[in-house]
Amino acid sequence: MKIISKLSLSLAAAATLFVVGCSAAKTYSEESLGLRKTNLYVEEAETVGDETKYDKSAAGSGVFIKRAFENAPPMISHDVEGMLPIKIGNNSCLSCHAPEVAAAVKATPYPASHMTNYRPDTAIGKDGRITKQGGSVDNTADFRNVGSKLGKLAGARYNCSQCHAPQSGKGQLVENNFQPDFRAANGANRSNQVTNLFEGIDTLIK
Ligand code: HEC
Ligand code: HEC
Known part of the structure; x- marks a missing residue:
């Protein structure tokens, strides 16, 4: 008890x-x-998204947006009304950003990285050996791909809006406190990726 x-x-x-x-x-x-x-659990009228407001500045009005970090793809600083979507036979971006016309319309030409092929020609022989750019490789990680100059726009860069986007001035739900460091004096406005793409990748250098 x-x-x-x-x-x-x-x-x-x-x-x-x-x-x-x-x-x-x-x-x-x-x-x-x-x-x-x-x-x-419900989609009532009180649930509204922030309004997306793309910049309406016309291409050529001289508006630029600072890059978010070194070699970030620059945001499209002008209106893209009527330019998108990019289609196989119709890419209006090229009519101003191709190097041969860019200066005439005061646009930035697409950079050298966009005219470089970073996808080495790769084949597997009947014996199972892998060939890259015509050379046999034992381990694909040993292959140092420095890219090959094409002299024209690489197919992988044709779809500009895959990487470059217009920026909406509104709708920032979370404040961004990121402070980029640019090593080059003009790093916030220009790129140099073609010269430093492999920087720091020691494993490729044999
Ligand atoms: C009518 C000519 C024209 C067309 C078409 C055009 N652009 Fe532009 N673009 C410019 C000019 C000029 C600038 C420079 C900024 C300015 O003056 O507005 C610029 C700026 C840019 C920038 C910023 C570059 C930087 O260094 O900050 C990007 C990115 C860009 N355009 C991408 C595109 C894409 C992608 C398309 C296709 C959807 C396109 N542009 C179509 C003329 C054009
Ligand atoms: C796979 C992603 C990708 C695609 C597709 C792409 N770009 Fe870029 N672009 C970049 C990146 C990343 C940079 C900045 C680094 C670099 O390459 O120099 C850049 C830089 C640029 C710049 C700035 C050049 C400078 O000197 O500062 C322009 C202009 C530009 N691109 C235009 C275009 C146009 C026009 C197209 C379509 C024909 C395009 N890009 C397609 C990723 C891309």
Whole structure:
């Protein structure tokens, strides 16, 4: 009898502690956790996205956007109305950004990296050996791909909007405190990726 009452007493004490512990814990509602602060289970009128507002400056108006970091693909600083989507036989970006016309329309020509093929010709022989750019390689990681100059736009760069996007001035849900470091004096406005693409990749240098 004594034992039972002792046991039930300690159980009761444990239960009280548990209840006290639970009520002290802070609770969070699902809505408070996300960026959207409205009911997550219904799409009511109170749930509205921030309005996307692309820059309406016409190409040639001289507006530029600073690069986010060294060699980041620059944002398109002008209106792209009527220029997208890019199609196989219709890429209006080329009519101003191709090196042969860019100066005439005061646009930045696409850089040398866009006229370089970074995809080595690769083949596997009947004996299973891998050939890259005509040379047999034992281990593909040993192959140092420095790219080959094409003298024209690389097919891999044809779809400009895959990497370059217009920027919306509004709709920043989270403040961006990132501070880029540019090593070149004009790094916020120009690229030099073709000269330093392999920088720091020691494993490729044998
Ligand atoms: C009518 C000519 C014209 C067309 C077409 C055009 N651009 Fe431009 N683009 C410019 C000019 C000029 C600038 C320089 C900024 C300015 O003066 O607006 C520029 C700036 C840019 C920049 C910023 C470059 C930098 O160094 O910051 C990017 C990226 C860009 N354009 C990409 C594109 C893409 C992608 C397309 C196709 C969807 C395109 N442009 C179509 C003329 C054009
Ligand atoms: C695979 C991604 C990719 C594609 C596709 C691409 N670019 Fe770029 N672009 C970049 C990156 C990354 C940079 C900056 C680094 C570099 O290459 O020098 C850049 C840089 C540029 C610059 C700035 C050059 C300078 O001297 O500062 C222009 C202009 C540009 N691209 C235009 C274009 C146009 C026009 C197209 C389509 C014909 C295109 N790009 C396709 C990734 C891309």
